[in-house]
Amino acid sequence: MKTAKATVLVAMAGLFATPLAAAELGAVDEPIKLAVNEWTGQHITTLIAGHMLKEAGYKVEYITAGYQNMWPAMAEGDLDAAVEVWESNVPQGYYQLRDGGRLEDLGALGLDAREGFVYPAYMEEQCPGLPDWQALAACAANFATVETLPQGRLVDYPGEWGTPGADRMAALNLPFKAIPAGSEGALVAEFKAAQSQKTPLLAVFWQPHWAITAFDLKFTKLPEGTEACYADASAGPNPDVTGDCDFLPTRVFKAAWPGLKEKWPAAHEILTNLQLSVEQQQPLMGAVDVDGRPAEQVVAEWVAANESAWRPIVDAAIR
Amino acid sequence: MFRSLSPAIRAALLTLIVGMVCMLLAPYLGWLQKWPASMTLPATEWIGAAVTWLVELIKPLARWGAWLLSYPMGWAAFILIETPYPLVIAAITALGWHLGGPGMALGVLAGLCFVLFSGYWVQGMTTLSLVMVSVPLALFAGLVTGIVAYRMPALRRPIQVMLDVMQTVPTFAYLTPLLLLLGFGPVVGLIASAIYSAPPMARNVLLGLQRVDPEIRDAALMNGANSWQQLILVELPAASRQMLVGMNQSIMAALSMVIIAAVIGGFDDIGWAVLLTMRKADFGNSLIAGMVIVVFAIMIDRLSSRLAEPRGGHSRKVIWGLLGAGAVMAVLAARWLPAASEIDIFAPLAERTNSALGQFTANHGATLNAIRNNAMIYLLLPLRIGLDHAIVPVMWGFGWTSAMALGYFGAAAALAGWLAWRGQILAALMLLTAAGVVKLGIAHLPWPFVLFAAGALGWVASGWRLALTAVTLLGLILIMGLWEPAMLSVYLSGTAVLICTVLGGAIGLLSAVSPAVWRVVRPVCDLLQTVPLFVFLIPVLMFFQIGEFSALLAICAYAIVPMIRYTHQGLSSTPEELVEAALASGANSWAIMTEVRAPYAAPTILLGLNQTILYAFSMLVIAALIGTTDLGQQVYLALGQGDVGLGVAAGAAMAMLAWVADRLVQAFAEEKRAALGL
Numbered sequence: 001m002k003t004a005k006a007t008v009l010v011a012m013a014g015l016f017a018t019p020l021a022a023a024e025l026g027a028v029d030e031p032i033k034l035a036v037n038e039w040t041g042q043h044i045t046t047l048i049a050g051h052m053l054k055e056a057g058y059k060v061e062y063i064t065a066g067y068q069n070m071w072p073a074m075a076e077g078d079l080d081a082a083v084e085v086w087e088s089n090v091p092q093g094y095y096q097l098r099d100g101g102r103l104e105d106l107g108a109l110g111l112d113a114r115e116g117f118v119y120p121a122y123m124e125e126q127c128p129g130l131p132d133w134q135a136l137a138a139c140a141a142n143f144a145t146v147e148t149l150p151q152g153r154l155v156d157y158p159g160e161w162g163t164p165g166a167d168r169m170a171a172l173n174l175p176f177k178a179i180p181a182g183s184e185g186a187l188v189a190e191f192k193a194a195q196s197q198k199t200p201l202l203a204v205f206w207q208p209h210w211a212i213t214a215f216d217l218k219f220t221k222l223p224e225g226t227e228a229c230y231a232d233a234s235a236g237p238n239p240d241v242t243g244d245c246d247f248l249p250t251r252v253f254k255a256a257w258p259g260l261k262e263k264w265p266a267a268h269e270i271l272t273n274l275q276l277s278v279e280q281q282q283p284l285m286g287a288v289d290v291d292g293r294p295a296e297q298v299v300a301e302w303v304a305a306n307e308s309a310w311r312p313i314v315d316a317a318i319r
Numbered sequence: 320m321f322r323s324l325s326p327a328i329r330a331a332l333l334t335l336i337v338g339m340v341c342m343l344l345a346p347y348l349g350w351l352q353k354w355p356a357s358m359t360l361p362a363t364e365w366i367g368a369a370v371t372w373l374v375e376l377i378k379p380l381a382r383w384g385a386w387l388l389s390y391p392m393g394w395a396a397f398i399l400i401e402t403p404y405p406l407v408i409a410a411i412t413a414l415g416w417h418l419g420g421p422g423m424a425l426g427v428l429a430g431l432c433f434v435l436f437s438g439y440w441v442q443g444m445t446t447l448s449l450v451m452v453s454v455p456l457a458l459f460a461g462l463v464t465g466i467v468a469y470r471m472p473a474l475r476r477p478i479q480v481m482l483d484v485m486q487t488v489p490t491f492a493y494l495t496p497l498l499l500l501l502g503f504g505p506v507v508g509l510i511a512s513a514i515y516s517a518p519p520m521a522r523n524v525l526l527g528l529q530r531v532d533p534e535i536r537d538a539a540l541m542n543g544a545n546s547w548q549q550l551i552l553v554e555l556p557a558a559s560r561q562m563l564v565g566m567n568q569s570i571m572a573a574l575s576m577v578i579i580a581a582v583i584g585g586f587d588d589i590g591w592a593v594l595l596t597m598r599k600a601d602f603g604n605s606l607i608a609g610m611v612i613v614v615f616a617i618m619i620d621r622l623s624s625r626l627a628e629p630r631g632g633h634s635r636k637v638i639w640g641l642l643g644a645g646a647v648m649a650v651l652a653a654r655w656l657p658a659a660s661e662i663d664i665f666a667p668l669a670e671r672t673n674s675a676l677g678q679f680t681a682n683h684g685a686t687l688n689a690i691r692n693n694a695m696i697y698l699l700l701p702l703r704i705g706l707d708h709a710i711v712p713v714m715w716g717f718g719w720t721s722a723m724a725l726g727y728f729g730a731a732a733a734l735a736g737w738l739a740w741r742g743q744i745l746a747a748l749m750l751l752t753a754a755g756v757v758k759l760g761i762a763h764l765p766w767p768f769v770l771f772a773a774g775a776l777g778w779v780a781s782g783w784r785l786a787l788t789a790v791t792l793l794g795l796i797l798i799m800g801l802w803e804p805a806m807l808s809v810y811l812s813g814t815a816v817l818i819c820t821v822l823g824g825a826i827g828l829l830s831a832v833s834p835a836v837w838r839v840v841r842p843v844c845d846l847l848q849t850v851p852l853f854v855f856l857i858p859v860l861m862f863f864q865i866g867e868f869s870a871l872l873a874i875c876a877y878a879i880v881p882m883i884r885y886t887h888q889g890l891s892s893t894p895e896e897l898v899e900a901a902l903a904s905g906a907n908s909w910a911i912m913t914e915v916r917a918p919y920a921a922p923t924i925l926l927g928l929n930q931t932i933l934y935a936f937s938m939l940v941i942a943a944l945i946g947t948t949d950l951g952q953q954v955y956l957a958l959g960q961g962d963v964g965l966g967v968a969a970g971a972a973m974a975m976l977a978w979v980a981d982r983l984v985q986a987f988a989e990e991k992r993a994a995l996g997l
Contacts, residue, residue: 036584038598064591065503065584068958069494073503093961146695147866149713155865159943159952160959181865182946188600189860196677196861197684289599292666 023265023317031059032260032267035074035082037067039184040295041208044284045084045109045276047299048310052270056314067091068160074257075102080264081256081271088115088206088250089161104261106254106268110275111208115164115247117154117220118205120191122198124218131221133172136202140175143200148177155190155203156180164247165204171244172222172237176202191215206250208282210289222246269317280309324744330775331748338755338772341765351765359800367964374499385506388452392505395448396586404440404659405652408432409645411618413638418625420633424641426621430614437607438663445588446577447615453509454573454619457517458566464517465524465565466550475525482518487933487977489940490515490579491954492970495963498583505588508580516572523565527558567620571848574616578851593851602676602857603669609854613846680861691863699867703810705760728754761810766797769806773979780986789983792975801972807949808976811867811942812935815874819931823879824924827886832912837887844880852877852941860945870942878934885927889920925988929981936977950976 032053034046050060065079068091073079075097085094097103119130127142129135136143136152143152156165156178166178181187187203188211194201195215202220211217225246229235236244254271261268280302287298303310324332345351350358399407408431415427434443468478490511501507531554539553555562581590589611596605648656680687700709706727710719731754738747752772756764770790777786796805830837856873863869893916901915943951950973957966 036587038594040599063585064581064587066582069498069583070503071961072499076502078503089959091959091961096961145864145866146692146700146714149711158946158955159948160955179865180946180948180952182952183597183944185597185600185857186860186865186945188598189857190865192600192677193680193684193861193864196681199684 023269025057025266025318026262026264028057028059028264030263031061032264033061033063033078033080035065035070035079036062037065037070037082037084040210040285040288041111041281042084043295044281044288044299045111047295048276048303049081049083049271049274051299051303052274052310052314053267055311056266056270056318058264058267071097071103074255077257077259079257080260081106081254083254083271083274084109084111085253085255086113086206086250087252088113088164089157091160094255098255101258104256104258106256106272106274109252109254110277111252111281112278113206113208113250113252114219115204115206115250116222117165117168117202118212118217119200119202119220120194120198121216121218123200123202126200131218133174133220133222136174136176136220143176143202147179150175152176152202154178155187155201157204158183158186167243168222168247171241173244178204187211191217208278208285210282210285213282213286214290225249266317270313273313273316274310275313280306327779328745328748330779331745331752334768334772334775335748335752335755338752338765338768341768342755342759345759345765351767352763354766354797354800354802356800358798360798362795362799363962363964363968365964366967367962370496370963370967371499374496378500381500382502385501385504385510388456388506388509389504392448392452392509395451396445399444399448400441403649403652404435405648405656406642406645407444408435409641409648413641415622416633416637416641418622423621423625424637427618430618433614434611435659435662436664437611438660438665439589439592439608439611440659440662442587442589442592442608443611443615445586446590446612449505449509449512449577449580449586449588450570450573450615450619453512454516454570456509457513457569457573458520460513461517461520461565461569462524462562464521465528468521468525469528470550478521482521483978484974485514486518487936487974488970489937489951489954489973490576491582491940491958492966492973494579494583495958495961495966499963503583504585505580506585507583508576508585512573512576512580515576516569519568519572520562520565523561523568524558527561527565528554530561531557563624563626566623570619570623571616574612574619575851577612578853590851593853597853597857600857600860601669601673602854602861603672605854605857606672606850607665607669609851613850676858676861687862691868694868695866699814699871701757701760702814703760703762703807703867705763706758708760708763724758727758761813762803762806764806766802770794770797773983776983777986780983780990785982785986789979792979796972796975799968799972801950801953801969804948804950804953804969805972805976807947808936808939808951808973811870811874811947811949812932812939812976815871815878815935815938816928816932818871818875819879819882819935820928822875823882823927823931824886826879827883827924827927828890828912830883830887831890831916840883840887844883847876847880852938853944856941856945865946867947869945870947873942873945874935874938877938878931881927881930881934885930886920886924889923889927890916892923893919922988922992925984925991929984929988932980932984933977936973936980939973 034050034053036043036046046062050062053060063079065073065082067089070079070082071091071093074082094103098105117133117136119127123142124130127135127139129138140152141150143154144150145153147153152175154165154169154176156163157180159180159182163178163180169176169178181190181203187205190201190203191211192215193199205211205217207219223229223236223245225248226235227248229245230242230248233240233242236242238244254274256268256271260271284295284298284302287293288295341351408428411431412424412428416424434440437443464478464482468475494507494511497507497511501510535553535557536549539549544552577588577590578593579590581588581594584591589608592608593605593612596608696709696714700714703709707719707724710717710723712718731751735747735751738744738750759765770793773789773793774786777789796802826836826840830840852873855876856869859869859872859876863872890912897915897919898911901911906914939947939949939951940954941951943949943955950969953969954966954973957963957969
């Protein structure tokens with residue numbers, strides 16, 4: 001019944017369209033299972049992707065899934081796709097499965113993610129010279145705590161995401177000791193506490209994230225991050241090591257169960273072409289995390305008001 | 320001369336000598352402090368390979384079981400979520416009425432209304448559907464295990480070791496293999512929760528069966544019952560009281576696992592809600608979501624404890640009345656009342672909690688900072704890295720010099736000499752050893768010394784067997800290459816146990832002396848044990864920042880409860896005859912406390928200490944969320960890297976440490992009990 005309806009829909013769409021390379025819809029009776037991970041930005045991207053798939057005639061099921069644990073499940077087809085995967089903290093297991101052909105990379109999302117050292121804006125008074133990174137060397141003592149004395153304190157990513165903060169500090173010869181945060185909640189709690197007391201804080205953080213505007217966080221200007229700097233020791237201010245520069249832009253991408261393409265060809269095309277920018281996602285994140293509105297409602301309003309942003313991708317796939 | 324000393328003194332003397340030799344040689348022989356990497360067995364790789372092989376072997380069977388289990392769970396979720404909420408509330412309230420009359424019904428109604436108003440109704444019902452399947456599963460498995468252990472004494476010991484392992488290896492450590500085995504979905508959480516919650520049931524079934532009056536058993540035999548009839552018709556009913564205790568404990572354990580189950584995901588439950596709010600450091604909302612779990616725990620606990628009691632014939636009419644009212648409300652709800660997911664009347668409360676927390680942090684920032692800094696400088700850092708590394712000019716205003724070291728050891732030796740002169744040779748030796756430990760720092764202790772000390776303790780407490788077990792287990796941690804994080808774990812948990820013992824003992828003593836204090840302390844203890852601990856990480860973090868001090872506080876908040884409970888219980892349950900006899904002989908209340916109550920309570924308090932140790936180790940995994948670098952963090956690293964072997968090895972190492980500490984304390988408690996003739 002549903003198939004018949006979808007076929008009609010495709011046929012009707014076909015009447016108005018130029019005969020472009022359209023994909024088959026595939027198994028429209030079976031729901032496409034999209035992974036819902038632990039953070040709001042991902043919820044928004046997933047809801048938008050789900051809306052697009054539904055508009056194309058698919059059933060969509062949203063399944064909560066732990067970001068660190070879900071990859072074997074996706075490799076087996078228990079989950080069909082995750083539409084916002086961050087290179088900076090995706091577990092090793094993902095790469096192993098992808099290289100083994102058991103997961104498929106669906107390309108970049110277009111979310112221009114940025115990582116770096118952030119500090120609350122009021123630190124520019126306490127440490128003149130910021131946002132330039134060289135100012136950090138002079139006022140490391142401002143950032144020091146008992147555990148790090150005489151060095152400054154840098155709150156690094158949780159241990160299982162790697163230690164980019166410690167690596168950058170070492171490469172740039174800055175007198176800072178990196179303390180792993182343990183969890184994202186711990187990082188945010190640090191911002192909250194620092195903001196309420198106006199105490200010094202330097203942390204490794206990323207954008208887009210609601211905390212950037214909520215706590216008025218600024219990025220430190222590091223020497224420009226280039227591929228060359230990470231490959232060649234002579235590039236960057238420290239001639240002896242690689243990586244003595246800013247973080248490379250983090251790739252945010254979409255990943256799927258390799259069977260997706262065969263089972264739901266049009267969905268594969270839609271998800272491959274799905275794009276979302278920081279400018280589009282950030283206000284929606286604010287509406288959810290700062291104003292406390294439900295993500296479903298916020299996304300429903302956005303897709304209704306911004307048809308031009310997503311409709312063409314859907315149309316191109318099903319025509 | 321050596322032979323004439325008591326075993327304890329001999330062991331302490333040898334330990335001290337080994338410690339001194341290690342300390343003197345450590346600067347020249349690096350391998351004394353750091354186990355050489357070349358000697359480390361690639362045990363984590365082997366474990367990983369073995370686990371993967373095993374997983375592949377039993378995967379088809381496990382997948383089939385998981386598929387089977389997903390059905391009852393799906394049905395339970397469907398019924399609880401799709402039924403209109405007024406009808407669900409009415410039905411459970413009616414159950415409360417049936418089991419416990421008006422008081423129980425009102426309690427259940429209030430609890431469910433809280434869940435509804437919190438805005439987490441749907442998530443709450445999903446959680447309830449998990450508990451509805453995992454608890455019966457755990458109870459059944461526990462029952463069977465208990466009966467097997469009872470009927471086959473040969474299997475009793477291995478079964479008890481298995482139960483210990485199930486309760487001490489942190490669940491996070493085996494999440495990845497479990498996920499590979501069962502496939503993705505709520506069944507993984509269900510099984511994890513059943514693994515953790517079955518042991519209390521098994522233990523209590525065994526205990527209950529062992530305590531059945533032999534006369535009852537004989538009567539059954541004389542009536543010609545065969546052994547199965549005897550078990551089912553006579554022994555199990557006779558053991559039902561003890562089994563109920565196990566049932567309650569199992570339910571509590573299952574609910575405490577809700578959050579862990581959510582880490583895997585698979586369904587949108589209350590644990591997932593707590594995780595999301597945690598991630599935003601949104602204390603108000605995470606507290607509300609956490610309270611939903613507390614409400615469920617209390618409700619299921621009270622209802623199930625009434626199951627075995629005779630019912631007072633509460634009117635059937637009320638049940639029908641309640642269900643009818645529920646149905647009417649359900650019809651009304653469909654038209655006029657908001658959907659369960661749209662109710663959220665606690666939002667302003669959460670907002671206010673958050674701003675109050677922010678305000679408090681802002682107003683008392685300087686004080687909180689001072690507390691933290693002093694604790695770090697004068698207690699934690701010296702304990703971890705030793706006096707010579709901790710005493711540096713930037714913190715203490717002066718550095719550690721060799722003259723100071725001389726003075727320090729001179730003072731310790733003088734004190735020890737005085738103790739020895741008074742006949743306290745054992746205390747003198749232990750004082751000297753402790754002085755050496757503080758000088759070196761727990762994290763930098765030479766491994767031969769730790770192994771020897773653990774062996775000596777085991778030997779004194781119980782004999783060669785325990786000594787050998789302790790040394791073997793610690794040796795395994797050493798050659799697996801997990802020594803450094805393990806010693807950090809010992810340092811964190813050990814410090815927490817120390818604080819909990821002193822502080823918890825004092826609070827327990829106060830509670831035993833004054834019932835007014837106990838009235839305040841008791842609900843706090845209840846709350847600390849049932850609210851998901853994740854929730855408390857947020858305020859602790861905001862007050863004291865990421866780091867060891869926060870981790871220590873989080874561990875203490877959880878591990879102090881058994882110490883308070885058991886101290887209070889031990890001190891206040893002294894037989895009245897003993898107290899009266901002492902009163903008659905003219906003892907004042909202080910003398911009664913120290914001379915009568917305290918010795919009588921000693922075994923109970925030691926059991927409390929044992930529980931505190933186990934709790935302190937089990938909290939390490941959660942403390943890792945606020946940035947520790949010990950075994951708890953290794954478990955997360957393993958999750959991130961998909962390293963099955965490392966996860967299992969780190970989890971096993973934690974269980975081994977907890978097990979060694981537990982057995983040592985228990986052995987001493989046994990000895991003490993025997994000495995007191997109890």
